[in-house]
Structures are given as structure tokens and as C-alpha cells.
Amino acid sequence: MPFPRLLLALALSGLTALPVLAQERWRLQAPDEVAPLLRRFLPDAAIANEQPDRASRLFLARRLRSEATDLLATEGYFTPELSTDVDDGVVVLDVRPGPRTEVRSVEITFSGAIASDPAYAERMAALRESWVLKAGRPFRQQDWTAAKERLLQDLSAQDFAIASLRESVADIDTEAAAAHLRLQVDSGPPFLLGPLQIEGLDRYETELVQRYNPLRQGEPYSRERLLALQSALQNTPYFSAVEVDLAPGADTTEPVPVRVRLTENKPRRGSVGVGFSTNTGARVELGYRDADLFNRAWQLNAGIRVEQRRQSSFADVYFPRGEEGHRYGVGGLINNEKIEGLQIFKQQIGAVRSRTRGNIDQNIGLSYQREKSHPDGSEEAVKSALALNWGWTHRKVDNVLDPRKGYVMQVQIGGGAQVLLSDGNFLRSYGRLHGWWPLSSRDVLLGRLEGGYTIAKTRDFVPEDFLFRTGGSQTVRGYDYLSLGVKEGAATVGGRYMAIGSVEYNRWFAPSWAGAVFVDAGNAADELQGFVLRYGYGAGARWKSPAGNIAFDVAYGQGGGQDEPGVKAHISIAFAF
Numbered sequence: 001m002p003f004p005r006l007l008l009a010l011a012l013s014g015l016t017a018l019p020v021l022a023q024e025r026w027r028l029q030a031p032d033e034v035a036p037l038l039r040r041f042l043p044d045a046a047i048a049n050e051q052p053d054r055a056s057r058l059f060l061a062r063r064l065r066s067e068a069t070d071l072l073a074t075e076g077y078f079t080p081e082l083s084t085d086v087d088d089g090v091v092v093l094d095v096r097p098g099p100r101t102e103v104r105s106v107e108i109t110f111s112g113a114i115a116s117d118p119a120y121a122e123r124m125a126a127l128r129e130s131w132v133l134k135a136g137r138p139f140r141q142q143d144w145t146a147a148k149e150r151l152l153q154d155l156s157a158q159d160f161a162i163a164s165l166r167e168s169v170a171d172i173d174t175e176a177a178a179a180h181l182r183l184q185v186d187s188g189p190p191f192l193l194g195p196l197q198i199e200g201l202d203r204y205e206t207e208l209v210q211r212y213n214p215l216r217q218g219e220p221y222s223r224e225r226l227l228a229l230q231s232a233l234q235n236t237p238y239f240s241a242v243e244v245d246l247a248p249g250a251d252t253t254e255p256v257p258v259r260v261r262l263t264e265n266k267p268r269r270g271s272v273g274v275g276f277s278t279n280t281g282a283r284v285e286l287g288y289r290d291a292d293l294f295n296r297a298w299q300l301n302a303g304i305r306v307e308q309r310r311q312s313s314f315a316d317v318y319f320p321r322g323e324e325g326h327r328y329g330v331g332g333l334i335n336n337e338k339i340e341g342l343q344i345f346k347q348q349i350g351a352v353r354s355r356t357r358g359n360i361d362q363n364i365g366l367s368y369q370r371e372k373s374h375p376d377g378s379e380e381a382v383k384s385a386l387a388l389n390w391g392w393t394h395r396k397v398d399n400v401l402d403p404r405k406g407y408v409m410q411v412q413i414g415g416g417a418q419v420l421l422s423d424g425n426f427l428r429s430y431g432r433l434h435g436w437w438p439l440s441s442r443d444v445l446l447g448r449l450e451g452g453y454t455i456a457k458t459r460d461f462v463p464e465d466f467l468f469r470t471g472g473s474q475t476v477r478g479y480d481y482l483s484l485g486v487k488e489g490a491a492t493v494g495g496r497y498m499a500i501g502s503v504e505y506n507r508w509f510a511p512s513w514a515g516a517v518f519v520d521a522g523n524a525a526d527e528l529q530g531f532v533l534r535y536g537y538g539a540g541a542r543w544k545s546p547a548g549n550i551a552f553d554v555a556y557g558q559g560g561g562q563d564e565p566g567v568k569a570h571i572s573i574a575f576a577f
Contacts, residue, residue, distance in 0.1 A: 025043075025090065025091065026060060027087070027090055027091070028093050028095070029092060029093065029094045030095035031095075031096075033097070034072060034075065034095060037075060042064060042067055042068060043060070043063065043064070043067075057086060057089075061091050064084065064091065064093045065082045068080070068082055068095060069082065072097055074140065074142065075100070075138075075140055076102075077098055077100055077101070078101055078174045078177075079099065079177070080096060080097045081098060082094070099177040100138050100139075100177065101174075101178060101179050102139060102177065102178060103133055103135050103136065103138075103139050104173075104178040104179060105135055105180045106131060106133070106135060106181045106182075107180075107181065107182045107183070108128050108131060108183050108184075108185065109184045109185070110124050110127075110184070110186075110187060111185070111186045112160070112163075112188050112189070113187055113190050114159075114160060114187035120187075127151060127155060130154060131147060132146070132147045132150060139170070139172075144170060144181070148165060148183065152164070152165065152185070155187060158220065158222050158223070158224075159187075159190040159191065159220050159221055159222075160190060160221075161221050161246055161256075162189075162191075163185060163186065163187050164185075164188065165183065165184070165186075166185065166186045167183060167184035168182075169181070169183075188252075189252040190220065190221070191256050192220060193218070193220070193225075194254065194255030194256050195217055196209065196213060196215075196259075197257045197258065197259045197260065198260045199260065200261055200264065203264055203292060204238060204264065204292070205297075208320055209260060209262070211323060212233050212321055213229055213232075214228055214232065215229055215258060217255060218255055221246070221256070226244045226246075226258065229244050229258075230242050230243070236291075237289065237299060238265055238267075238291055238297065239262050239263060239264055240265045241261075241262070241263035242260070242262055242263075243259075244258065244261075245258075246259065247259040267290055267292035268288075268289070268291075269289045270289075271285075271286070271287040271288075272284075273285045277473075278472070278473055278481070278568075278571050278572075279473060279481035279572075280308060280310045280339075281309050282308055283306060283308075285303060285304065287301075287303040288301075288302050289302075293317065297320050298317055298319055298320070299317065299318040300315065300317050301314075301316045301317075302314065310337035310339070311335070311336045312334065312335040312336070313333070314333045315331060315332055316329055316330070317329060317330055317331065324355075325355050325357065326353050326355050327353070327355065328351070329352050329353075330349075330350070330351045330352075331349070331352075332347075333346070333348045334346070334348075339481060339482050340482050340485075341489070341490050341491030341492065342376075342491040342492060342493055343373065343374040343375075344371060344372070344464060345371070345372045345373075346463075347369065347370050347371075348367055348369035349367065349368055350367030350368065351366055351367075353365070359394055359395045360392070360393070360394050360395075362390075362391065362393075363389075363390070363391045364389070364390045364391075365389045366387070366388055367389065368384075368385070368386045368421065369384070369385055369387075369463060369465070370382070371464065375488045375489045375491030375493055376491045377488075377489025377490040378488045378490075381460070383463045384422065384423055385416040385421075385422040385426075385466070386420050386422050387414050387416040387466070388414065388415065388416070389412065389414035390413050391410070391411070391412045392410070392412075394409045394410075395408050397436065401546075401548045402544060402548070402549060403436045404436055405438050406435070406436055407434065407436070408435075409433050410432040410433075411431050412429070413428070413429050413430075414428050415427035415428060415466075423461035424456065424458075424462065425456065425457075426454055426455065426456035426462045426466060427455040428453075428454040428466040428467075429453055429454075430450075430452040430498075431451055431452070432448070432450045432451075433448070433449045434446070434447070434449075435447045442508045443505070443506070443507055443508075444505075444508075445504070445505055446504040446505075447502065447503055447504075448501065448504075449501055449502075450501075451499045451500070453497055453498075454467055456496060459486075459493075459495065462496075464494045467493070467494025468485065468494050468496070468497065468498035469482040469484065469492060469524050470482065470484045470500060470522055470523065470524050471484040471485075471534075473551070473553065473570035474574070475500055475520070475522065476520045476521065476557075477518070477520050477536045477538055477557075477570050478520065478535075478536025478538060478555035478558070479534065479536060479568065484523050484524055484534055485525075486524070486526045494524065495524045495525045495526035495527075496525075496526050496527075497525050497526070497527070497528060498524040498525075499522055499531075500521070500522030501520070502520045502522075503518065504516055504517070504518035505518070511544070512543060514542040515539070515540075515541060515542070516540045516551070516553070517539045518537075518538055518539070518540075518553070519535065519536070520537075520555070521534070521535050534558065535557075536555045536556065536558070538553050538555030538556060540554060542574075548573045548574055549574045550574075551571065551573070551574055553569070553570040553571075554568070555567070
């Protein structure tokens, strides 16, 4: 066969293999307020075979009218006018929904202990006031169901754990397009919390669970309080799953036991990681965790991290939380780094006591460190300090890993004295405020202020941890990491003063991606007379990862004085510290 005729034959055979295009079975004519609902839930409007016969069209028309009537009723249209016709073999459904039913009255009555005790009068009034499907709102089946569920949740969240609906009536007056709602809620008896019933322990003793228990025997039942116990246990490394609820079948005349069902975690875990940071370069790290050190539920966290500009090894041991919520820990660290011409070799041991209460974290610690520092082009120095440190952090954000609204405040104070194993007297203070303001569903404004001051006659005897350098990601972008500070020889070392301010605007153009523009300003110095702000301007992208928002930024550092202007790239992970 000649080549052109062969191509034609292949083309015709391909066309015969194509699937038959689906034909239209029915068509909808309806106002915009109901058309999306009907198109979504009515039968598929297309058919892949031949055009149906008259009997099939009659069956389809009856089905469309029946299902459309039911769908419209869920949205409060109880008197629709529906008609069907056939146009060139296609069933046409014409919908006139009629008036939409509105809620005209709501009657909520209570029975059970809440109705018989005058002390609950304000509680009943508050529940009636919080009812969401109020008079004047359109009646929708979905809203009606959701309103009843919320009423029960609000009632059963405190005192009355087994509250239920005894009566639930929506009386629909189709002629007046009015809905009259009537509910009777049975609160049941009030519950008091009893002792813990702990299930699932094998490795650990019940005393460990009791240490994290904020509940008091005899206190009124509260769902929020049970969730607080569940969250406290879930946030420990001891358990992989935690469920907290009331014990079933308990006598409500006595405090009801609280059932705690636990699944224990494997106590020991090793880890290997690799990564990269624009601050300290490529890294490799090894980690080891033991949640049951010496079979005493002590937590060991140890590791080695090797980075291009910093190498460190550490080991920390934390003891189970005390009855008052305090947690104690001890640890040690060896660190070697060379950043911006400053070589530091540090050895440190310390102990800390920490506590979390609500949104506030507090810690106080005592540490001893010995530091050998050598700036390029200057003399080596050895500094030692026994320092007492106090920290306070208040978080009030909607999401720690992806904040869009709220603020975080942090204050740190630490110092040492020459009479107590330090080379000199000093006192370091530091504060930070970070805020998030949502401008719209996609736009967020971020602001940050930082400041620090170390009181000392001279910085010569103060370890670098108690002085200030800045620059790099999450500080002043457009500058290298820790490149802003005091110039000594060819290196940048810490000064006694530091201040930073930043404004950033994020625009989320996709669920996981945002664009950002920002302005940073800040510096560190040893004297106020020599303090000059350095500015960084830039733009970047944000990716919403499971661990927090990862920032990719490019910034221009304005420079000035000894700092040369230039463009720097930064990668960091942001969270509500």
C-alpha cells in the first residue's frame, strides 16, 4: 500500500476506536441561589449510550422532581413549583423555589439537675443566648442539626457529661414560610471527678502519670480539664497514644473515676540527619534519646552535630515533672565554632528548672562555662563565668507552627559575679516581641522588636554568650550571620548593646506558598555613641511545611561604615519561638 494511503487508513481506524461522546440527558433551569445545589446532587446529566426512550424519560422526570423537592427542603424551600418538559429528547427541569422559610420562634426548655437547681439559672440563660439558629435566620436542615449539636456540646462541656435531647421539633408553616423550633434538653446529673483509672502501663509506674495530672478529686467535671490531662501526657516522650474520658457505668452519686488509656512509646531512639543552613553551612548530626534512663523515666537527649562553621556535642538529662509542675534537668555542652573571624571553644555544664502554665513558660538555671576565644588579628582570651539565668516567654498565637494572629513576648536576664567564680561582674538583659496581624484571609503583617544590654565595665571578661552579635536569617537579613557587632582585628565580636526591628508582609497565593517583602534594621555595638542602624531590604517565598513555615529570602544589606553593601540569600524555618 502506498505510504499516503497507509496513513489515511491508520487515521480512520483510530477514529473508529474513539469513545462515543456522552449525550445530555437532562437540563436545569433554576435561579442562581439554588442551581449549584441541584447540579451537585441531582443525577448525572450525561449518558454515554444512545438517547433514552419515552419510558426512560418519564422515569427520569419523576426522579428529578422527587429528588429536587427533597434537596430544596433542606435549604428551607418547602413550596417549590417544579415542572418537566422534553426538548429534542432532553428532559428539562424548571425550578421555581418559592419563598424561603425563616425561623420565627425558638423555644428551649431544660430538664434534669440544671432545671431543678437555682444556681444554674445563669447557665441556662447563657445557653439560650448562645443558640445560633435565631429568629429571623433562614431555616436550613444543616444549620438546624449543627445548632443542636453545639447546644449539647456547650452544655456537656461542664458539669453535665451525659446531657441529651429529649425533644427536637421543627414545626414548618408552609403557607407563612415560617419555622417554629422547639427543644427540650435533659442535662442529667452533675458529675464530680474521681481518681484516675490508668490502663496500658507496662514499663512505667502509675506515679509517673500522677505527676502530670492537674485534676483534683471532687472537682466538677470539665471536658477542658480532661483535655488538659490528655495533652500533658501526649506531650511527653513516654506515650504514643493517650485517651482520657470518664469511666463508663459509674455511680453518679459519687465522684466518677477518670479513665486514662495509654499506649507506651519505645523508650530508645537513634537518629541521623543532614541539612544546610545559610548561617552555619552544611551539617551532619547524630542523635540518641532514651525516655527511660536507668529504668527511672529519666529522659536523656544526646547528640553530635558537625557543621561547616560550628561543631558541638551535648548531653542533657531531664527528670519527670514534679507535683507542682516543675521540671528539672542537668546537662553539658562542648562547642567549637569560627564565625566572622572569631574562633570560640566553649565547655559548659548547668542545671535548670522549668515550668509551663497555660501560655507562659518560665525557667531558671545555673551554668558554669569556660570559653577560649581568638579573633583573627587579635590576642587570644580565656573567660569563665558562673551565671544565674532566668527566662520568661508568653505565647498567644493561633498556631505555633503557622501563626497568623497573636504575639509572643520573651524576656531573659542573666549574670555573674566576680566573687562567685566569674572573671568579672556583669548582668545581661534581653527582650523580644513578635506580632502577627491578619489583614485578610491571605494577607498577614509581621512585626518584630528585639533589644539587649549587658551591664559591665568592659566586655573583655564577659563570655560571648552574654554579649551581642547579629545579622543573618531571622535577625537583620542582607548581612552574613553574626557579622554585625564590634570589630576586633579582622573579626566581629560581641558588644554590650543590641537593637533590631523588622516589618514583613506575607501574601498567601496558594495553600502552601506565599510571597514576602520585608525591611529589617539593627546592629550591635559596645558603646551607644558608635551605634548605627544597618538596614536590609528584600523579598522571598514561604513554604508551609509540617515543621513550620520555611523562608527563602534574598535581601540587600545597605551597609555603611565598615560594612560593604551586598545581596545575601537566607533560608530559615519560622515558628512562634
